[in-house]
Structures are given as C-alpha cells and as structure tokens.
Amino acid sequence: xxxxxxxxxxxxxxxxxSETALEGVNLSIKPNEIFGIIGPANxxxxxxxxxxxxxxxxxxxxxxxxxxxxxxxxxxAWRNVFALRSRIGVxxxxxxxxxxxxxxNVTMAPRMKGIKNKAVLEELVERCLRRAALWDEVKDRLDxxxxxxxxxxxxxxxxxxxxSQEPDILLLDEFSIAxxxxxxxxxxxxxxxLKEEMTIVLVxxxxxxxxxxxxxxxxxxxxxxxxxGETEDLFTSDSRDPLTxxxxxxxxx
Amino acid sequence: xxxxxxxxxxxxxxNEKLFRMLFMMMAVLLVLPVLAVLSVLIxxxxxxxSWDFFITxxxxxxxxxGIWPALVGTMWLVAVALSVSVxxxxxxxxxxxxxxxxxxLTRVINLAIINLAGVPSIVHALFGLGAFVLFFGLGxxxxxxxxxxxxxxxxxxxxxxxxAMQAVPRPFREASWSLGATRWQTIRHIVxxxxxxxxxxxxxxxxxxxxxxxxxxxxxxxxxxxxxxxxTVWDQTMAMSLHLFVxxxxxxxxxxxxxFGVALSLIAMVLTLNTLSIIxxxxxxxxxxx
Numbered sequence: 186x187x188x189x190x191x192x193x194x195x196x197x198x199x200x201x202x203s204e205t206a207l208e209g210v211n212l213s214i215k216p217n218e219i220f221g222i223i224g225p226a227n228x229x230x231x232x233x234x235x236x237x238x239x240x241x242x243x244x245x246x247x248x249x250x251x252x253x254x255x256x257x258x259x260x261x262a263w264r265n266v267f268a269l270r271s272r273i274g275v276x277x278x279x280x281x282x283x284x285x286x287x288x289x290n291v292t293m294a295p296r297m298k299g300i301k302n303k304a305v306l307e308e309l310v311e312r313c314l315r316r317a318a319l320w321d322e323v324k325d326r327l328d329x330x331x332x333x334x335x336x337x338x339x340x341x342x343x344x345x346x347x348x349s350q351e352p353d354i355l356l357l358d359e360f361s362i363a364x365x366x367x368x369x370x371x372x373x374x375x376x377x378x379l380k381e382e383m384t385i386v387l388v389x390x391x392x393x394x395x396x397x398x399x400x401x402x403x404x405x406x407x408x409x410x411x412x413x414g415e416t417e418d419l420f421t422s423d424s425r426d427p428l429t430x431x432x433x434x435x436x437x438x
Numbered sequence: 439x440x441x442x443x444x445x446x447x448x449x450x451x452x453n454e455k456l457f458r459m460l461f462m463m464m465a466v467l468l469v470l471p472v473l474a475v476l477s478v479l480i481x482x483x484x485x486x487x488s489w490d491f492f493i494t495x496x497x498x499x500x501x502x503x504g505i506w507p508a509l510v511g512t513m514w515l516v517a518v519a520l521s522v523s524v525x526x527x528x529x530x531x532x533x534x535x536x537x538x539x540x541x542x543l544t545r546v547i548n549l550a551i552i553n554l555a556g557v558p559s560i561v562h563a564l565f566g567l568g569a570f571v572l573f574f575g576l577g578x579x580x581x582x583x584x585x586x587x588x589x590x591x592x593x594x595x596x597x598x599x600x601x602a603m604q605a606v607p608r609p610f611r612e613a614s615w616s617l618g619a620t621r622w623q624t625i626r627h628i629v630x631x632x633x634x635x636x637x638x639x640x641x642x643x644x645x646x647x648x649x650x651x652x653x654x655x656x657x658x659x660x661x662x663x664x665x666x667x668x669x670t671v672w673d674q675t676m677a678m679s680l681h682l683f684v685x686x687x688x689x690x691x692x693x694x695x696x697x698f699g700v701a702l703s704l705i706a707m708v709l710t711l712n713t714l715s716i717i718x719x720x721x722x723x724x725x726x727x728x
Contacts (some may be wrong), residue, residue, distance in 0.1 A: 238616055240612070240615070240616070243611075243612070243615055245539060245540060267618045267619070267620055268618065270615065270616055270617070270618040271617065271618025273616070274616075275613075275616035277609060277612070277613065279609065281609045281610060281612075281613040283610055283613060283614070283628065284610070284628075284631075284632055285627075285631075293614070293617055293619070293627070294617040294618055294619075297617065297618060297619045297620075297623050297627075298618070343613070346613075346617065347616075347617075350617060350618060
C-alpha cells in the first residue's frame with residue numbers, strides 16, 4: 186500500500202488552540218490522480234491542505250497530529266522544510282498575484298533556489314505561462330504588475346507560479362471562488378493535462394467541479410472524513426453515506 | 439406614496455446636523471494654534487532671516503550673527519542618532535512582526551517598548567548623562583548626545599516599522615512560503631519592498647522629533663556656545679533647540695527678532711521633514727499594488 190501511495194494520511198488531526206479542525210483522517214492519494222475534497226465551510230478542507238506542506242509551523246496555535254507521508258516518508262522527517270515546500274505547488278482561493286511583475290512572479294521560486302541564468306528563466310516563464318493558458322494574454326507585458334491582472338488572469342498566474350517550482354504535487358484550494366466560469370473551465374482543462382505529470386489535490390466548494398475533474402473524492406464534514414470513493418460513486422451509488430448523498434444533492438451545506 | 443416625517447425623524451435629522459457641526463468645529467479649532475504659532479513666528483522672526491543668518495556664526499556675545507554652528511550641530515546629532523536607531527529599530531521591528539510568537543519574551547519586549555515611549559525626555563537626559571557620559575566614559579560629546587536621542591526615538595521607529603510590515607497582507611507571505619522561500623527570503627523580497635515607504639515615514643517622524651528635543655542633549659553633548667565646529671563624534675556641539683533656549687532666556691541683550699528667527703528656522707526644519715513624510719505616505723498609498 187505504502188509503495189503505491191503518493192500521499193498518505195494516518196490518523197491526521199489538526200487543532201487550532203482548543204478548537205479541533207480535523208480529526209481521525211485516514212486516506213491515501215495515488216500518483217497522478219486528481220483527488221477531490223468536497224464539504225461545506227469549516228469542514229477542515231483547507232487545514233488538511235496546510236498539513237501537507239507544513240504550514241502549521243508558520244501558523245500560531247496550529248497543531249498537527251498523526252502523520253502525513255509523502256512517497257512513504259513522513260513530511261516532518263524532511264530536515265529542509267523549504268525543499269519540501271518547493272515540491273508542492275499551492276493555489277489559494279483568492280488569487281495572490283504577488284506585488285511584483287508577471288515575470289518576477291513566475292521566476293520567484295527558481296530565483297529563491299539560486300537560479301540566475303537569464304535564458305533559463307526566460308524559457309521557464311514562457312513554458313509555465315503557456316501551460317497555465319495565460320501566455321497569449323500577457324506575453325507583451327511581462328514586466329507589468331502581476332497584481333494588476335484581472336482575477337481570472339491572476340489565478341492562472343498563480344498556477345504558472347506554482348508550476349515554476351516543477352512540483353510533483355499541486356494543491357488547489359477552492360481556486361474558482363474569484364474566477365469567472367469561462368476561466369474556470371480553462372483552468373479545469375489545464376488541470377486535466379497537468380495530471381499526466383503530477384498528483385493534484387483539489388479542494389472545491391463546487392461539487393460539480395469535483396465530479397468533472399476528480400478521479401476519487403473525499404467528503405469532509407465538521408472536521409471528519411465521512412466518505413472516500415470513486416467520484417462517480419459518491420454521486421450515484423446507492424451504498425453511499427446518507428450525509429454524502431444529501432450534500433452532493435444540495436440538501437444542505 | 440408620500441414620505442411624511444414623524445417627530446422622531448425630525449429629531450434624528452436635527453441631531454445629525456448638530457453633531458456634524460459640533461465635530462467639524464472641534465476639528466477646525468485644531469488648526470488655530472498651528473496658524474497662530476506660525477503667524478507670530480513669521481511676523482516677529484521673519485525680519486531676522488536672511489541667507490547670512492543661516493551661514494554665519496553668532497557674534498557679539500550671541501546678540502548678533504547667525505545660526506550656522508547650531509544648524510550643523512543638529513545635523514550631526516540627527517545623523518549619528520539615526521545611524522544607531524534605524525538599524526536597531528528596524529531589526530527589532532522585523533523580529534516582532536515576522537518572527538516573534540506570542541510568548542512571554544514578546545510580551546516583555548512589547549512592554550519595554552511601551553514604557554520606553556512613555557519615559558519623559560528629561561529622564562532620558564539624566565539616563566544619557568549617567569550611562570553614556572559617565573558610565574561608558576564617552577564624556578559630553580556628539581556620540582553621547584546622539585545615543586541618548588537614539589534611545590528616545592527607538593520606540594517610535596519600532597512601532598511604525600512594525601505596523602508598516604504588518605500592513606503587508608498575510609496571504610503574500612503564505613504564497614511566498616509555499617514557493618519554498620525561507621522566512622528571510624520572504625522578508626527581503628515581499629515584506630520589506632512593500633513596507634519601505636511606511637518605515638521611511640516612521641524614521642522621518644523620529645527625526646523631526648529628534649531635531650526639536652532639548653533636554654536630552656543639554657546634559658550629554660550640546661553646548662551653549664562653541665567658537666569652533668565639531669569635527670568628530672567626540673566633540674561637543676551647538677544645536678538648534680538648545681540655541682533657541684539660550685538666546686531666548688540666557689542672553690538678555692539679544693534683539694527681539696533673534697530668538698523668533700531661530701524658532702522659525704527650527705520649526706521650518708521640522709515642518710519640512712513632516713512634509714517629506716507626508717509625501718512618502720501618499721506615494722505609498724498611490725503605489726499600493728494590491
């Protein structure tokens with residue numbers, strides 16, 4: 186089991202001070218799958234993502250229990266947390282175009298790792314922006330501010346930025362909240378292509394988005410993982426948990 | 439449908455006007471002392487000002503001549519004080535904003551800053567005399583006076599710098615960390631570039647306070663009158679604020695325009711600095727990139 190899982194969570198629990206955000210989560214994510222996580226607000230989805238790249242260490246009061254295994258190794262066993270984080274790309278709910286130029290946004294991660302060669306960086310900028318389906322719109326203004334792009338463009342910029350790390354895991358946290366439907370569809374197409382090269386964990390507030398994209402999906406509710414299964418089963422199977430059925434059919438949440 | 443006013447509506451409308459007027463009057467009142475001070479200074483001190491006034495030494499027992507040595511001395515004091523307080527204060531602010539967790543050490547530091555900010559300047563003066571002049575044996579010198587001023591302006595620089603850094607949205611930091619950047623890389627590439635103008639504003643406000651302080655330098659390095667200019671930080675110096683005190687109270691034969699002229703020059707220095715800080719602040723707002 187360990188050998189086939191990209192990410193494995195064993196008895197994961199997350200607390201903020203005395204508040205429990207997530208408890209007793211056991212699941213594993215296979216390489217090159219899109220793993221969807223659905224659930225109403227406050228169900229622990231974001232905290233789940235934050236445990237993977239050890240953001241708990243940067244957050245006052247956040248405590249992670251249990252273990253998170255990346256390729257069979259506990260993420261906390263990584264001596265160099267920055268190397269760990271650079272293998273994991275993150276896309277946030279609200280697009281965070283860093284207040285620097287588009288070019289600088291995309292080259293930030295490699296520059297932090299000491300890559301200075303202009304030609305290498307140029308090539309990387311074009312490749313990442315192309316893969317994030319943004320190149321054609323910004324190729325003539327790479328030196329204008331990334332934070333001045335529209336919401337949908339900024340979100341694709343953050344995807345390009347995440348890709349510049351050449352991650353093997355991509356975490357997306359409700360990426361379509363501030364993005365128009367057309368851009369959402371474009372990003373979804375991008376994700377389907379990226380799946381060939383990396384493992385994608387997709388937290389989403391739109392159950393239909395999970396249905397369109399995810400191979401398998403987990404349903405989180407009130408800090409517990411209610412059910413994990415093939416995405417289609419969560420939407421159609423008769424044997425699914427009644428809570429899952431009510432949620433995906435829109436009866437609460 | 440008609441909208442008729444009930445008595446309650448009328449009362450609310452009346453009160454609305456009343457409070458608006460009241461608060462506006464209070465705000466306008468604030469401008470009066472500033473105008474009064476400036477107009478008196480310009481009226482009485484204006485005639486004393488001339489280009490020569492700024493670049494000549496005081497002469498005839500300080501009843502004539504200019505303020506050149508005091509002007510230069512104040513610049514010495516400010517420059518040396520800044521070279522100590524800025525690196526110290528900004529570093530402390532970086533620690534408090536970016537690294538400190540909410541624990542006893544942080545609380546002690548914050549308490550110390552608040553207390554330091556509340557210490558009266560005459561107490562700083564005595565502290566400077568005891569610590570820098572006597573204990574560390576710096577003697578009465580620019581160095582001792584500037585260190586005293588630096589200690590005094592530290593809380594201001596720390597607090598404004600910390601606030602400028604805290605104003606950089608946290609998602610920027612999280613985005614940077616998830617790219618694999620270290621805390622220091624995040625500070626250098628994200629936090630500092632986006633809080634620079636705010637930090638600068640704090641520093642300038644600190645300077646404008648330094649320029650005006652008299653008590654802290656009186657015991658530690660500023661002299662009534664010196665026939666020579668300071669050459670190193672070990673020399674004593676004249677200073678604008680003390681010079682004003684001297685010509686206003688210690689030189690009975692000074693013409694009336696002289697102290698007002700010195701006061702006008704001093705306040706012009708402070709106002710120039712404050713204007714600079716306002717310019718930086720508006721530029722910061724306009725340049726806000728998020």
